[in-house]
Amino acid sequence: MISSHRSANSMPHRQRGITTLAVTLILLVIVTVMVLFSTSIGFFEQKTTTNENRSRISQQAAEYALNLAGEYLKANRNQILSDVTSEGGWMAPSASAHWAKCADVTSMPATHPCMSEPDPTRRAQLYFWTNDGTTGGSQLLPYTSVVPAGAQVENGMGGASSFTATSNVRALLCRLDTSDPSSVDCKLDPVAGNRVALTLIGDASLSNESGATASIKETWATYSPFVPSASVPLIASGFVQGLGNGQIVANPDSQSNGSNVMASVWSPNNVSVDGSGGGVGSFITCQYAEFTGQLAGGAEMTMHDVKTTCPSATGTSPPCNCPKAPDPNRTMKEDWSGHGTGGGSTLHKGNDILDVASGSESTCDSSVNTITNGCRTLPSITFFPGPNGSGTPMDKAGVLDDDSIFEYIFQVDYVAADRGDSSTLTNCGSSGTQNCVDYAMREQFSATVVANCSSLDSSSTGIIWVTGSCSQLNTQIGSPDNPVIVVINQGGNSIDLKNGLVMYGMLFIHSDNPASAPAQVGGTNAQVYGALVVEGDIKMTGNFTIVYDSTSATSNKNKIPANAKFALVPGSWLDAKTAF
Numbered sequence: 404m405i406s407s408h409r410s411a412n413s414m415p416h417r418q419r420g421i422t423t424l425a426v427t428l429i430l431l432v433i434v435t436v437m438v439l440f441s442t443s444i445g446f447f448e449q450k451t452t453t454n455e456n457r458s459r460i461s462q463q464a465a466e467y468a469l470n471l472a473g474e475y476l477k478a479n480r481n482q483i484l485s486d487v488t489s490e491g492g493w494m495a496p497s498a499s500a501h502w503a504k505c506a507d508v509t510s511m512p513a514t515h516p517c518m519s520e521p522d523p524t525r526r527a528q529l530y531f532w533t534n535d536g537t538t539g540g541s542q543l544l545p546y547t548s549v550v551p552a553g554a555q556v557e558n559g560m561g562g563a564s565s566f567t568a569t570s571n572v573r574a575l576l577c578r579l580d581t582s583d584p585s586s587v588d589c590k591l592d593p594v595a596g597n598r599v600a601l602t603l604i605g606d607a608s609l610s611n612e613s614g615a616t617a618s619i620k621e622t623w624a625t626y627s628p629f630v631p632s633a634s635v636p637l638i639a640s641g642f643v644q645g646l647g648n649g650q651i652v653a654n655p656d657s658q659s660n661g662s663n664v665m666a667s668v669w670s671p672n673n674v675s676v677d678g679s680g681g682g683v684g685s686f687i688t689c690q691y692a693e694f695t696g697q698l699a700g701g702a703e704m705t706m707h708d709v710k711t712t713c714p715s716a717t718g719t720s721p722p723c724n725c726p727k728a729p730d731p732n733r734t735m736k737e738d739w740s741g742h743g744t745g746g747g748s749t750l751h752k753g754n755d756i757l758d759v760a761s762g763s764e765s766t767c768d769s770s771v772n773t774i775t776n777g778c779r780t781l782p783s784i785t786f787f788p789g790p791n792g793s794g795t796p797m798d799k800a801g802v803l804d805d806d807s808i809f810e811y812i813f814q815v816d817y818v819a820a821d822r823g824d825s826s827t828l829t830n831c832g833s834s835g836t837q838n839c840v841d842y843a844m845r846e847q848f849s850a851t852v853v854a855n856c857s858s859l860d861s862s863s864t865g866i867i868w869v870t871g872s873c874s875q876l877n878t879q880i881g882s883p884d885n886p887v888i889v890v891i892n893q894g895g896n897s898i899d900l901k902n903g904l905v906m907y908g909m910l911f912i913h914s915d916n917p918a919s920a921p922a923q924v925g926g927t928n929a930q931v932y933g934a935l936v937v938e939g940d941i942k943m944t945g946n947f948t949i950v951y952d953s954t955s956a957t958s959n960k961n962k963i964p965a966n967a968k969f970a971l972v973p974g975s976w977l978d979a980k981t982a983f
Contacts (some may be wrong), residue, residue: 461568468546516529572606635669786799870892899927925941
C-alpha cells in the first residue's frame with residue numbers, strides 16, 4: 404500500500420514537465436515568427452532605402468548634366484543667336500546651324516523636347532537644338548565637352564558605392580520679342596530679340612540598377628542689367644558753336660510730372676549759339692508735341708509714325724517742323740531756345756540748353772532767358788561727366804563711372820584716367836595694353852567691328868564699333884524698326900554729317916583724348932532720330948534735324964549682349980518633362 408501511494412503521487416510532476424516543454428515550444432515558434440517578420444521588414448526597408456538611393460543618385464545625375472549643359476550654352480553665348488556663318492552662328496544657314504523650328508516637325512512623340520511646352524500656339528514659336536540644324540538631327544547637347552572625362556557622370560556616381568550613369572540633355576529656345584513692352588512673347592523672328600529663355604530637359608538613368616531613371620527640366624533666361632542710352636538729343640563734352648538753321652526736338656520724358664522742363668543740348672562749356680561761334684542762323688528747339696502737331700490737323704503722332712513720316716528725302720524742310728519763334732501758338736516759352744523768325748541777333752536761350760554760362764551771361768542784368776549782346780540770367784549746370792573746357796572736373800567725386808561721357812553713357816568704370824582727365828586708358832584686356840574703349844566695345848557689348856563707315860547703311864543693326872575715322876556720313880543708317888548704336892573712333896579728325904544722312908539710333912563720336920585732340924563734328928541737312936553724342940567740339944550748320952528717341956540705345960537682335968546675365972526663372976524647375 405505504501406509503494407502504491409508513492410507511485411500515484413509522482414505522476415503529476417511528470418505532467419507539469421510536459422506542459423513547460425509545450426509552452427516553451429510555443430514561445431519559440433512565436434519568437435521565430437517575429438524574427439522572420441522582422442527580417443522581412445528589414446529586407447523591405449533595405450530595398451526601399453536602396454531604391455531611394457538609386458532614385459536620388461539618378462536625379463543628381465540629371466541635375467549635374469543640366470548644370471553642365473547650361474555652362475555649355477554659356478560658353479557658346481556668341482553663337483546661340485548669331486546668323487553669321489563665319490562666326491559659327493547657330494542660326495546661320497550652314498553646317499554650323501543648331502536650331503530647328505518646332506513648327507517644322509511633322510510627327511512629334513511625347514519625348515520630343517518641343518513637347519515640354521504644352522501650349523501649341525506658343526510651341527510653334529520655339530526652336531529646339533539639333534546637332535545639324537535639321538528636324539531629324541540628334542537632339543542631345545554635347546555638354547560633356549565642358550568637363551574632363553573623369554568628371555563625367557558616366558564614370559560613376561555615388562561615392563564608394565559607385566553606380567554607372569547615363570545622362571542626356573535637350574534644349575528649347577524662346578526668343579523674347581521686347582519691341583513692345585506691353586506684349587513680350589516668344590517669336591521665331593523678333594524685331595528685338597536678343598533676350599532669350601532656354602528650357603533644358605535632362606534625363607538620367609543608372610545602368611543595371613533596375614531601370615532607375617529621372618527626368619527634370621528648368622528654364623534659364625537672360626537679362627541685361629544695363630543698356631546704353633543718352634537722355635539728351637545733343638551732347639558734347641567740348642564746345643557747341645553755332646547751330647545753323649537746325650531744329651532740335653527735346654526728350655519728352657524730361658517733361659514728366661508737370662515740370663515743363665525740356666532737355667535739348669548738354670555741354671560742360673558755354674553753348675555759343677548767339678553768333679560768337681560764327682553765324683547766327685535761325686536754329687530752334689521745341690517739344691515733341693509741337694514738332695508732330697504740324698501734321699494730321701494737329702494730332703500728335705507716335706514715335707514710330709514720326710520716324711516713318713517725318714524724314715525728308717533731301718534733308719531740307721522736313722514735313723515735321725518746330726514752329727518758329729515768336730509764333731503765338733507756342734507754349735511754355737521759357738523752355739525753348741532759338742533765334743527770331745528768319746534769323747537775327749536776338750537769341751532766346753531757354754532752360755532746355757544745359758550748359759555753363761560765360762562770364763558776360765552770368766554777370767549781366769538782362770531780360771529773363773533772353774540774350775542781347777551776350778547776356779542771359781539762367782543758372783549754370785553743376786554736373787557733367789568729366790571735365791569742362793578748362794580741365795575742371797564736373798563729375799561726382801568718388802564715382803568711378805562718370806569720369807568721361809563714354810563711361811557715363813555706357814556705364815563702365817575703367818575707360819577714363821581720372822577726374823579732370825577724360826583721356827582713354829590703354830591698360831585693358833588680357834595683354835594689359837588694349838585701348839579700354841576698344842575693349843568695352845568688343846568684350847562687354849559684343850559690338851560689330853568695322854574699319855570705316857563705308858558699310859553702314861539701312862540694314863545696320865545692333866552696336867557697331869568703327870575703329871577708324873570717317874570723313875562724312877551721307878546715307879541712311881539703321882531703320883525705324885531697328886535703330887542702331889554707332890560708336891566712331893574719330894580721334895582728332897573732323898566728320899561731316901551731310902545731306903542724305905538719316906540716322907536711326909545713337910551716333911557716338913569718340914576721341915581718346917578730347918582735351919588735346921577733340922573730335923570735331925559739322926553738319927548740313929543731316930537728320931538724326933535718336934541722339935548725337937560727341938567727345939569734343941561740334942559746330943552744326945545747315946538745316947539739320949535732331950529728334951530725341953529713347954530707342955536710340957539698342958543691341959543686335961542676333962547677339963546676346965556680353966553683359967547679359969543668365970538666371971533661373973523662379974518656379975520653372977520640375978521633376979517631369981511636360982507640365983505647366
